Amino acid sequence: MEGWLTKITTNTCLNMLRGSKRRPELTVSDLSDEEDQWLEDTLTDSGQPSVENSVVAADLADRLLSVLSPEDQQALLMIDGEQASVKEVAEATGWSESKVKVRAFRARKKVREAMERLLGAKQEPATSESR
Amino acid sequence: MNDKHITEVLDNAALAALSPSELDEIRAHVRDCEPCAEAFAAAQLSALVIKQRAQAMIEPSPFFQTRVMAAIREQQAVESVPAFSRLWKSARGLVSSMALTTAALAALSFVVAAPATSSPDQTTAALSAESVIFGQDADDLTYEQVMNAIYEDDEDR
Numbered sequence: 384m385e386g387w388l389t390k391i392t393t394n395t396c397l398n399m400l401r402g403s404k405r406r407p408e409l410t411v412s413d414l415s416d417e418e419d420q421w422l423e424d425t426l427t428d429s430g431q432p433s434v435e436n437s438v439v440a441a442d443l444a445d446r447l448l449s450v451l452s453p454e455d456q457q458a459l460l461m462i463d464g465e466q467a468s469v470k471e472v473a474e475a476t477g478w479s480e481s482k483v484k485v486r487a488f489r490a491r492k493k494v495r496e497a498m499e500r501l502l503g504a505k506q507e508p509a510t511s512e513s514r
Numbered sequence: 515m516n517d518k519h520i521t522e523v524l525d526n527a528a529l530a531a532l533s534p535s536e537l538d539e540i541r542a543h544v545r546d547c548e549p550c551a552e553a554f555a556a557a558q559l560s561a562l563v564i565k566q567r568a569q570a571m572i573e574p575s576p577f578f579q580t581r582v583m584a585a586i587r588e589q590q591a592v593e594s595v596p597a598f599s600r601l602w603k604s605a606r607g608l609v610s611s612m613a614l615t616t617a618a619l620a621a622l623s624f625v626v627a628a629p630a631t632s633s634p635d636q637t638t639a640a641l642s643a644e645s646v647i648f649g650q651d652a653d654d655l656t657y658e659q660v661m662n663a664i665y666e667d668d669e670d671r
Binding site for chain 1: 524525526528529531532552553556558559560561562563564565567569570575580581582585586589608615638670
């Protein structure tokens with residue numbers, strides 16, 4: 384019963400995500416001031432753990448996830464965010480375990496590369512200013 | 515591992531799932547490899563924000579519950595229909611077209627193509643070895659006739 388309900392809810396979430404707008408790429412200009420500041424603080428280790436900071440981080444995650452397909456978002460959030468096993472994700476979504484692994488790998492790579500681009504773009508002005 | 519870039523290791527599993535030895539190897543590698551150091555920093559930040567995102571309590575939209583309930587009702591409706599009916603519903607078109615094709619082929623074989631049978635005059639009577647030896651059809655011979663014919667041959671010699 385629980386598995387059945389989880390599968391239905393997961394599919395409903397996926398259908399809703401499919402309807403949301405997907406961004407092909409994320410740039411620094413897409414970030415809000417708070418998200419920009421959060422990145423800055425985290426990079427310099429000056430950020431204080433707070434509820435507000437958590438909300439900003441979650442918003443930033445939403446932006447990063449928006450470059451992914453709904454299925455990749457689902458796989459990454461369940462495995463990396465909720466520490467679900469590949470088998471659990473496979474059962475909840477109805478995908479094969481190898482499909483879950485491939486989706487999670489692809490999603491992780493895309494998100495890491497998007498974050499790398501954001502960090503690179505943030506460091507560029509700093510290096511040009513120091514020159 | 516020091517010669518190999520670690521980006522694939524970073525993408526293969528969640529950072530939290532990596533063993534301490536794997537993390538030590540990654541840290542050792544990124545000390546000398548700048549691209550991998552950037553990738554590792556990005557992976558750490560990504561893992562952090564995704565964890566925050568998973569922990570954040572999100573109020574579902576008002577339509578979410580409605581949609582889930584609709585999906586449940588839909589699923590229940592599908593499951594209440596017997597399996598054979600579902601199968602028939604999906605395969606009805608295919609079965610009908612196959613039946614029509616079979617009927618058409620049967621009509622072509624039996625009705626359209628006229629049977630081209632040969633006349634009895636043209637048939638050649640098959641001659642068995644017995645009928646050649648005994649001068650009559652083998653089916654008409656009795657057991658005694660056959661035995662007599664054999665022993666007569668032996669006496670002649």
